[in-house]
Amino acid sequence: MTIKKTLAVVSAASVALTLAACGSDSNDSAAGGSASGDNLITAWGSEPQNPLIPANTNETGGGRIVDSIYSGLVYYDSEGKTQNEIAESIEPNDDNTEFTIKLKETNFSDGSPVTAKNFVDAWNYAVANDQLNASFFGNIKGYKEGVKELEGLKVVDDLTFTVTLTNPEQDFPAQLGYSAFYPLHESAFEDMDAFGQNPIGNGPYKLSEWNHNQDATVVPNEEYKGGQKVANDGVKFVFYTDNDATYADLLSGNLDLLDSIPDSAFDVYEADLGDRAVNQPYAGFQSFTIGENLEHFSGEEGKLRRQAISYAINREEITETIFKGTRTPAKDFTSPVLPGYSEDIKGNEVVKYDPEKAKKLWAEADKINKWASPSFEIAYNSDGGHKSWVDAVSNSIKNTLGIEAVGAPYPDFKSLRDEVTNRTIKTAFRTGWQADYPSLGNFLAPLYQTGGSSNDGDYANEEFDKLLVEAAKSSSQEEAAKKYNEAQSLLFEDLPAIPLWYPNATGGFSEAVSNASFNWKGVPVYYEITKN
Numbered sequence: 001m002t003i004k005k006t007l008a009v010v011s012a013a014s015v016a017l018t019l020a021a022c023g024s025d026s027n028d029s030a031a032g033g034s035a036s037g038d039n040l041i042t043a044w045g046s047e048p049q050n051p052l053i054p055a056n057t058n059e060t061g062g063g064r065i066v067d068s069i070y071s072g073l074v075y076y077d078s079e080g081k082t083q084n085e086i087a088e089s090i091e092p093n094d095d096n097t098e099f100t101i102k103l104k105e106t107n108f109s110d111g112s113p114v115t116a117k118n119f120v121d122a123w124n125y126a127v128a129n130d131q132l133n134a135s136f137f138g139n140i141k142g143y144k145e146g147v148k149e150l151e152g153l154k155v156v157d158d159l160t161f162t163v164t165l166t167n168p169e170q171d172f173p174a175q176l177g178y179s180a181f182y183p184l185h186e187s188a189f190e191d192m193d194a195f196g197q198n199p200i201g202n203g204p205y206k207l208s209e210w211n212h213n214q215d216a217t218v219v220p221n222e223e224y225k226g227g228q229k230v231a232n233d234g235v236k237f238v239f240y241t242d243n244d245a246t247y248a249d250l251l252s253g254n255l256d257l258l259d260s261i262p263d264s265a266f267d268v269y270e271a272d273l274g275d276r277a278v279n280q281p282y283a284g285f286q287s288f289t290i291g292e293n294l295e296h297f298s299g300e301e302g303k304l305r306r307q308a309i310s311y312a313i314n315r316e317e318i319t320e321t322i323f324k325g326t327r328t329p330a331k332d333f334t335s336p337v338l339p340g341y342s343e344d345i346k347g348n349e350v351v352k353y354d355p356e357k358a359k360k361l362w363a364e365a366d367k368i369n370k371w372a373s374p375s376f377e378i379a380y381n382s383d384g385g386h387k388s389w390v391d392a393v394s395n396s397i398k399n400t401l402g403i404e405a406v407g408a409p410y411p412d413f414k415s416l417r418d419e420v421t422n423r424t425i426k427t428a429f430r431t432g433w434q435a436d437y438p439s440l441g442n443f444l445a446p447l448y449q450t451g452g453s454s455n456d457g458d459y460a461n462e463e464f465d466k467l468l469v470e471a472a473k474s475s476s477q478e479e480a481a482k483k484y485n486e487a488q489s490l491l492f493e494d495l496p497a498i499p500l501w502y503p504n505a506t507g508g509f510s511e512a513v514s515n516a517s518f519n520w521k522g523v524p525v526y527y528e529i530t531k532n
Contacts, residue, residue: 389500
């Protein structure tokens with residue numbers, strides 16, 4: 001969902017500066033091309049928060065489009081395995097502190113070659129301009145916020161560059177399929193915001209048109225020669241503000257693909273859709289975040305109140321009543337489908353429903369500073385199907401602790417994310433994560449490391465940060481997992497976010513399409529879908 005990022009796709013709907021941003025005009029992309037409507041796959045989507053710049057996109061509305069029109073050094077197949085894409089090879093030195101990356105000969109959608117400089121310039125720009133995903137470059141030598149050029153990036157020739165890290169990182173190559181690491185066409189640097197409205201990418205699709213707050217269409221990129229072979233004439237992402245209306249369109253045949261079944265349909269969608277229904281685990285996590293700046297939620301008082309609130313939530317009842325078994329109560333901050341996952345982490349008893357413990361902790365906090373807020377609020381976007389569970393969680397807190405607790409709706413995801421990003425939000429707010437790459441660290445560093453790209457609550461813990469560095473230095477995935485899970489025990493003490501549940505990918509397809517499936521991240525494999 002920030003759900004990228006910020007939110008898991010199945011549990012969130014995501015949501016410039018040029019004239020195009022103000023209206024709903026239809027502009028051909030700078031790469032050319034147009035969409036013929038007859039054989040397009042129509043898919044549920046949501047208005048991107050920002051122009052379509054990879055390193056400045058960390059939510060799922062923009063993310064699904066960015067991932068369609070750009071390609072990275074590697075990509076992840078439907079099972080989450082890393083496959084070379086633009087990279088011919090990624091060779092580490094003996095201690096995993098330097099990587100030599102050689103590129104295949106590939107092109108952007110306008111026919112110009114993709115070079116090593118396109119990667120290096122894009123990565124440097126992200127850091128120099130403090131883009132949302134800048135922290136993903138934090139281990140490259142010379143990194144600091146706003147630095148113009150990273151010392152650890154060197155162009156060797158047109159198809160070769162090297163990356164030198166500050167600390168060893170054995171899974172660095174596996175990270176390189178995430179959108180933060182995509183290349184940028186040289187024209188992007190002339191006017192980045194304008195480029196983001198009509199980007200020239202290098203992915204399996206290219207942007208044909210973007211009608212703001214309505215839809216965006218991508219069509220096959222004839223210059224693309226990578227492993228994600230497109231089997232359709234394009235995808236039209238339709239931006240909905242009401243998930244019930246989306247489901248109705250799926251049933252009536254006006255929509256081909258939905259990957260966010262509304263909770264009102266959980267009882268019936270599998271019967272309605274039959275073998276066209278999807279209900280499968282994926283690498284996702286749902287929570288809500290309580291910012292460090294909120295009154296009553298800092299210091300020892302804040303730690304007690306956070307723990308009390310977590311104990312006050314009846315996750316078992318909510319997942320069964322609201323979600324009909326399509327969610328599983330969380331036992332950590334990551335996902336059970338990831339290698340190294342453990343449900344036996346020190347301190348995770350705080351996610352069990354225990355009303356008496358909750359009341360006791362709340363009373364202890366009152367001894368430090370009497371609760372004086374009129375209510376405890378959880379903000380959510382109304383266009384994402386979150387009202388039912390937010391109301392249920394709020395009622396559980398209210399009934400247990402005897403305080404007023406309510407949901408705080410925003411009209412759409414963009415409105416919510418803008419306040420979160422600008423740090424103007426005055427309440428707790430719903431959060432979550434959809435994996436960028438298959439690692440426990442991907443669920444921890446961006447969200448909770450000091451200065452992390454999606455650390456929306458501004459959590460900081462030096463010991464936690466130290467453990468993440470130690471995990472990244474590990475010589476094996478197994479050793480890294482031990483450190484990551486040790487770090488999670490600190491999160492269970494501090495609770496910068498309140499873990500709720502692991503979502504399943506819940507979706508469906510119309511009778512007009514075939515070869516439809518969801519991948520390990522819970523995202524439809526758009527390029528494989530065919531129109532009947």
